[in-house]
Amino acid sequence: DSNVECCSCCVRTDESCTLYFLVCHVAQVHAASHHDSQYNRPFLESFEETPMLVAVLTYMGYGILTIFGYLRDFLRHWKIERCHIAREKEEQRDFVPLYQDFENFYTRNLYMRIRDNWNRPICSVPGAKVDLMERTSRDYNWTFEYTGRVVLDVINLGSYNYLGFAENTGPCADSAAEITMKYGVGVASTRQEIGNLDRHEELEKLVAKFLGVESAMVFGMGFATNSMNIPALTGKGCLILSDELNHASLVLGARLSGSTIRVFKHNNMQSLEKLLRDAIVHGQPRTHRPWKKILIVVEGIYSMEGSIVRLPEVIDLKKRYRAYLYLDEAHSIGALGSRGRGVVDYFGLDPCDVDVLMGTFTKSFGAAGGYIAGKWELIEYLRSHSHSAVYATSMSPPVVEQIITSMKCIMGEDGTTIGCDRVRKLAENTVYFRRRLREMGFIIYGNEDSPVVPMMLYMPAKIGAFGREMLKRNIGVVVVGFPATPIIESRARFCISAAHTKEMLDRALSVISEVGDLLQLKYSRRRIQPSLSLPCDDIVFEDIDD
Known part of the structure; x- marks a missing residue:
């Protein structure tokens, strides 16, 4: 097709556009025009709109949590509620309160319910795979106890180890060890x-x-x-x-x-x-x-x-x-x-x-x-x-x-191609991982070339559920919610690394798809179809009929 829709009010031809993509009523995809000549490559970013039903259900979820939170606070006040962990101890009443009822309402009634998804201690190099120390809580995630068990070989999709240099073998580790023997660890000035x-x-x-x-x-x-x-x-x-x-x-x-x-x-x-x-x-x-x-x-x-x-x-x-x-x-x-x-x-x-x-x-x-x-x-x-x-x-x-x-x-000053190979591998992994997630029907934010891959979860109950279900299947992920994101835009954030092999990514994608079906996270109303008329790195989106 020689015409490409660039916005809701105009149609440009191939000759006047170097960036090809469609703007649907459920998505915002940005482009730069050819005559602008500021971009030397396609600049594709996608931010699909939140489906109306999902937005309504997300607000309802937060509303229900708020109502029950205030109800539990009321029951605690009249000593009907037996769980008083969220309140100050009697011996601390004369001190400045650590938890203000209104300011920390969200923390006490939502964050603590899913706190086990964060601050998980690892006991290995934060490479493509990590080892996690297992822990349990007897007081609704206010404190944790370690079981002594270690969860081995968890595929790591959370660390910012983009080029895989966070490792304990190889030239970097050897050089750091050698310099430690010469200079020590601290400078003290x-x-x-x-x-x-x-x-x-x-x-x-x-x-x-x-x-x-x-x-x-x-x-x-x-x-x-x-x-x-x-x-x-x-x-x-x-x-x-x-x-x-x-x-x-x-x-x-x-x-x-x-x-x-x-x-x-x-x-x-x-x-x-x-x-x-x-x-x-x-x-x-x-x-x-x-x-x-x-x-x-x-x-x-x-x-x-x-x-x-x-x-x-x-x-x-x-x-x-x-x-x-x-x-x-x-x-x-x-x-x-x-x-x-x-x-x-x-x-x-x-x-x-x-x-x-x-x-x-x-x-x-x-x-x-x-x-x-x-x-x-x-x-x-x-x-x-x-x-x-x-x-x-x-x-x-x-x-x-x-x-x-x-x-x-x-x-490349080390005389090898290790660095160039890793930069290229990261780019390949990023494009592959993003494309596969979109094909599965997930809503993915960001640029096609960004190794930071946010996948939308939206509903508060699914923040903790997604992190736990992924860990059960030996995949470590980062989940993010309010106030780090807008209140209805909770998400999982994957960080792709050059250290990830295709087998690791395929395993992770398979698990993400399985958990996505379990928690009904495939919100996207777009279907990706390969286009013969566009460069191989481009993709065309079409609406899916309800």
């Missing part, structure tokens, strides 16, 4: 005092080379890389434009900075441009003076949605309105791009167009900590003004060595 090792200096040069920028600086904690550096970059009289789904570390850093914060709709360039235009036209409130700085803060991959930032469009807006851009590549560095250089590499852009490149070593590199990279002047400023740089203890030597070795593998 800050970088500005006597905790600056030659390995720290080498790592920073390697990170700058890896990203293609002038300079870089590393920090011992990924969360603090955001929360402690943003306040050093902006302050009073500055404006931060933040995506509504930005990570908590970015939100905290923005708040600590004292800057004015305005939020734009997720990945919505019209919303961002409107805020930029208003900021330029009106300036600061009351005085209408120009803003000292305007900083756009976005992420590479959004960890709850599986979506990828529309970086070419963000950079275009940033240049047009002369703003600064802060890009958090915590999940995208190593996991995107043909060379594993992150979302900048994925879109084939110039890293110098991003003013502040931030990323973490906790995911694709199997280590800990984070980095800030950019121009030499920026990094030198942060060395003396960043709280995380001045006051925090230096990164542990074996952690540094883990990062150096894994990064050299990705760059």
